[in-house]
Amino acid sequence: MNDRERFLAACRCEPVDRPPVWIMRQAGRYLPEYRRLKKKYSFLELAQTPELAARVTLQPLQRYEFDAAITFSDILVIPEAMGQPYRFKETGGIEMEYRIENPGQIEQLDPSGISEKLGYVAEAQKIVRKELGNRKALLGFGGSPWTLATYMVEGGHSDNFLKIKNLFFNERENFEALMEKITAALIDYFQMQVEAGVDALQIFDSWGAACAGSLYEEMSLRWVRKIIASLENKIPVILFAKGMAANSTALAATGAKVLSVDWTVDIADFAKRVGPTIAVQGNLDPVILNTEPETVGRETIRILESMRGRPGYIFNLGHGILPTAKLENVEALLETVQNYS
Numbered sequence: 001m002n003d004r005e006r007f008l009a010a011c012r013c014e015p016v017d018r019p020p021v022w023i024m025r026q027a028g029r030y031l032p033e034y035r036r037l038k039k040k041y042s043f044l045e046l047a048q049t050p051e052l053a054a055r056v057t058l059q060p061l062q063r064y065e066f067d068a069a070i071t072f073s074d075i076l077v078i079p080e081a082m083g084q085p086y087r088f089k090e091t092g093g094i095e096m097e098y099r100i101e102n103p104g105q106i107e108q109l110d111p112s113g114i115s116e117k118l119g120y121v122a123e124a125q126k127i128v129r130k131e132l133g134n135r136k137a138l139l140g141f142g143g144s145p146w147t148l149a150t151y152m153v154e155g156g157h158s159d160n161f162l163k164i165k166n167l168f169f170n171e172r173e174n175f176e177a178l179m180e181k182i183t184a185a186l187i188d189y190f191q192m193q194v195e196a197g198v199d200a201l202q203i204f205d206s207w208g209a210a211c212a213g214s215l216y217e218e219m220s221l222r223w224v225r226k227i228i229a230s231l232e233n234k235i236p237v238i239l240f241a242k243g244m245a246a247n248s249t250a251l252a253a254t255g256a257k258v259l260s261v262d263w264t265v266d267i268a269d270f271a272k273r274v275g276p277t278i279a280v281q282g283n284l285d286p287v288i289l290n291t292e293p294e295t296v297g298r299e300t301i302r303i304l305e306s307m308r309g310r311p312g313y314i315f316n317l318g319h320g321i322l323p324t325a326k327l328e329n330v331e332a333l334l335e336t337v338q339n340y341s
Contacts, residue, residue, distance in 0.1 A: 001016065001017055002134070002135050003020065003065075003066075003067040003135060003136045003137065004067070004068075004132075004135060006018070007020040007136075007199070007200075007314070008137065008199060008200070008236070010279055010311070010312055010313060010314050011200060011236035011257050011279050011312070011314070012236070012257070012279070013276060013277060013279050014311055014312075015311045017341070018337065018338060019307070019314060019337060020137075020314050020315070021314070021315040021338070022066045022069075022139070022314075022316060023066070023316055023321050023333075024070070024316060024317055024320040025320030025321045026060045027056045027059055027060050028320075028321065028323065029323035030322065030324070030330070031060065033063075034056060034059055037052070037055070043074075043088060047072060047073050047077070048120050049120070050120050050123035051124075053071070053072045053073065053120070053121070054124045054127035054128045054131070057069050057070070057071055057072040057124065057128050058128060061132075061136065063327075065334055066334070067136060068136060068137035068138065068200075069132060069139065070139040070140075070202070071121065071124065071125055071140050071193075071198070072124070073121055073141070074086075075141070075143030075147065075148060075204060076143070076148070076151060077118055077121065077189075078142065078143065078182065078186060078189060079096065079148060079151065081113075081114055081117040081185065082109040082181065082182075083108060083109055084096055084098065084100070084152055085097040093157055094156050094157065095155065095156045096151060096156055098155070099152065099154060099155030100152050100153045100178065106174055106177050106178050106181070107177075111181045111182070111185035114188040114192065115189075115191075118189060119192075121140075121193070122192050122195070122196040123196075125196035125197060125198060126196050126197060137200065138197060138198050139198060139199065139200050139238075140194075140196070140202075141202040141203070142186055142189055142190060142201070143204050143205075144204060144205035144206075144220060144224050144241075145179050145182040145186065145223040146179075146205060146219055146220035146223065146224075147205050147206045147208070148182050148186075149164055149175075149179060150164045150207045161207070164210075168219060179223050182223075183223045183227060186227050187226075187227055190227065190231060191230070194234050194235055199236075200235055200236045200237070200238060200258075201231070201236075201237050202237075202238040202240060202260070203224060203227070203228075203237060203239050203256070205220055205224065205239065205240065205244070206242050207242075208241040208242060208244040209242060209243025209244055211244075213244075213246060213247060216244065216247055217250060220241075221247075221250055221251070221254055224239065224254050225253070225254045225255060228254055228256060229255060236257035236258060236279075237256045237257055238281060239256035240260035240281075241259075242262050243262060243264070245261050245265040248273040249273075251274070252275070252278050256278070257279060258278070258279040258280070258281050259278055259279070259280055259281070260281035260282055260283075261280065261281070261282040261283045261318065262282070262283060262318040262319055263283050263284060263285035263318025263319065264318070265282070267280060267282050267307060268306040268307060271307065271313070276310075276311075277312075278312065280312060281313075281316045282303075282316050282317070282318050283303065283317070283318035284299060284303060284315075284316070284317050284318060284333070285299075285317075286318065286319050286321055286322050289321060289322065289325035289326060289329040289330060289333065290322065290325060290326060290329070291329065292329070293329055293331075293332035294332075296329045296332040296333050297332050297333075297336045300315070300333055300336040300337060301336060303315070304336075304337065
């Protein structure tokens with residue numbers, strides 16, 4: 001069983017010889033080879049140049065034995081493709097060129113022609129697919145409509161999500177119009193990635209926890225479910241809803257084949273709640289990779305033992321890897337998982 005077969009079998013909740021492993025944001029600033037590239041190119045240049053994006057996507061697999069590569073890109077390519085660009089602030093963080101403030105701006109957003117506008121993502125994926133062959137899995141991804149809407153309406157990161165919630169509660173028709181456009185763009189975007197050769201897709205509902213639990217369906221999950229249904233089970237979909245594990249039944253009802261959980265969750269308990277037909281991914285605290293190899297090994301084993309005997313399990317962090325993660329700790333994590341049986 002090669003790495004790709006192992007990963008896909010785990011997504012289908014079939015027995016595997018060991019849990020497959022990849023880590024969120026596994027291509028990035030913790031790697032010295034990535035930092036060298038960043039001295040020459042901006043993030044947007046790296047992400048929008050297929051050859052460079054493919055090179056960055058493959059960097060972690062040239063250093064480590066991950067079971068899957070995840071496309072180097074950003075969730076905010078969708079609003080940019082619809083006419084709302086983004087940039088990285090000098091002080092850190094993301095800022096939209098402007099924020100959505102009125103119905104006219106929603107009307108001007110254009111969700112058509114996504115495969116042409118974001119063709120550079122597909123071209124990078126085709127390069128990586130050719131390089132990987134059938135040895136390792138290739139993952140694509142995108143943000144959930146709710147998470148993308150928060151950036152678009154708030155103008156960037158928000159502490160209280162006041163503007164997007166106001167849109168939901170007081171201007172429901174405009175909220176629905178915005179979500180329909182984002183969802184249409186994402187459906188085309190994910191279909192493009194399927195055609196480019198990805199083996200699975202991960203949807204990041206990074207700001208799902210901004211929703212009240214009783215309104216999570218209306219604010220976010222109904223749109224996620226629509227996207228997953230549009231893919232018609234062509235490939236597995238992984239759903240990562242940070243901070244929303246308490247809504248396990250609703251998450252399971254989206255049609256996602258794999259549910260990814262953050263580090264605050266008892267993953268064994270979560271796995272029992274969603275049942276044996278849905279795979280689970282997670283959930284080492286990313287900060288552990290800033291400690292020592294012995295600690296990494298111990299904490300990794302603790303999670304593996306809690307999931308022992310469950311066919312549908314993929315080892316991962318409970319969020320993206322930190323730029324300060326130690327290389328020897330990533331190595332220790334991989335060795336621990338790969339030697340586990």
